[in-house]
Amino acid sequence: MRDNLSASSGIDAGEVANELDCLPYSVQHHDEGVCLLVRMGPHRILLDCGLEDTSLLLHSLAKSARRGRSPMPADVVLISHAHPDHAKGLLDLHQAFPLLPIYASEVTSKLLPLNWLDQDPKNIPQLCHALPLRSPVEIQEGLVVELFPAGHLPGAVAFLLTYTTAERSYKLLYTGDFFLSNSRLVEGLRLEELRGLELNVLIIEGTYGTARHPHRRNQENQLAERINRAIADRCSVLLPTPALGLGQELLMLLRSHHHFTGRDLDIWVDGAVATGCDAYLELLPHLPPSVQNFARHQPLFWDERVRPRVRRLPPQQRGTVGKSPCIVLTDSTANLNQYCQPDTGPWVILLPEKIDIKINQEYAAPTSDESYLLAQHSDGPGTTQLIHNLRPQHVVFVHGSPAYLADLTSLEELQNRYHVHSPSANTLVQLPIGDTFLQPAPPETNYEGELTELGTVITISLPDAITTDPRWRQFADTGLIEARWQGEEIVLRGLSPRELLNQNGDRFTWTDVDCCGTCRHQRGQRCWNPTSPLYNFKVTLEGYCPAFERLSNVEPEK
Incomplete structure (x- = not known):
């Protein structure tokens, strides 16, 4: 939905109206990624850089820098977490503007290199400065940032930006990707930490639109039950996943669920998912206490002693592991033909919802495919719950399909209380504070x-x-x-x-x-x-x- 707000759309623009605005370079997920430029007074803050193709972004930023007679296209860059759709373009940005300061949480700074596994690690510099959690830091004169754990992925944070002038303070919160529920390896975002902030602007993701999901534990149990039945039917199970986050969550679920504990079963982990597991092991002190306690009694991931056995999959064994029932976790971009070989299977391929994974119509071994839900983001009720707890003046929805974002912006419960925006790329959103505002008509969805x-x-x-x-x-x-x-x-x-x-x-x-x-x-x-x-x-x-x-x-x- 296009949102190009101006005086003609109901804003009584004044001097205060120019203090805050947002220019999205990309607001989608999947291939496009997320990248936003926020201005608070004189400060320009780039939020995330998840573009696959950064050429247009770099050209626009360079042009903006020349027009502003500044050597830098922004004052700072803030990276919410290490997933590719939020961080993939960061290396190109750093190479184009090596003096541009980049900030993230300590965990995110350690996970970022997993976005460029195709490059020599020696050629990847230390990209960002690590900021502490829950501790305000002044990163520019009059501009303070504070990081709050956002759930979703280890190291994922929401950024609270406070810009103070002689007359007043302005507060903006960017959630990045957030999840209110606890998952196996990450504690959920805590609402009590954010209540009472007196926010002016909330920039929030809308990945699932208004969809309502079962409780997280129910989702896990349904998936575990499906895998359990497949193994009981003498099938092998293939789980293609992204390198970070979901793969490790699945592995912890398989290791700790009652259907699998003590079971004589091999779980094989391949490709970048295995590399992600190694990265998590380096972050053990930052993981939830329950996970640290688990790791005191047995290895978190790699374990050939305790059943089910968890092992790395050597490349030369990819075509033979399915001869007896097993579970294979591999990259979402992997060619699944290399596992579904003759004399293996049958295979059950389980595909996560909301993640685009290409599969063939036919394989050399018997296969069937199904989808499952193991949400990594908050659903519609969780999204509106966060908004109502924060009660900002402006709500800006990003990160989701246009149809899902339109569903959110058209909710009467939001339209009646907040100034709701869902901007398209390269559309400037002005965020006047305290001015008379006429809410644009919601999109027609009935x-x-x-x-x-x-x-x-x-x-x-x-x-x-x-x-x-x-x-x-x-x-x-x-x-x-x-x-x-x-x-x-x-x-x-x-x-x-x-x-x-x-x-x-x-x-x-x-x-x-x-x-x-x-x-x-x-x-x-x-x-x-x-x-x-x-x-x-x-x-x-x-x-x-x-x-x-x-x-x-x-x-x-x-």
């Missing part, structure tokens, strides 16, 4: 239609304007939908090709098996039996629980 009952068929007609949303193609991909009640409302969901393949290949040939696929309480691959331990969980069709009740129209085959 569509009125008609419902017609025709005998045994019900038809719902919607205007074709709904197809302009980029999500429509995925929703309507198969032309089939699923409807379910949610309170007094009906929720419609498009059925994906993967679900149809699972149903066509499995559901209607299992009539002789007591399983979720033939249970009367399973709808939309979710259990709706309140007496079942799987109630309200997403289930696989071959699953089973003691509360099973057979569909009345499905009889066992004779």
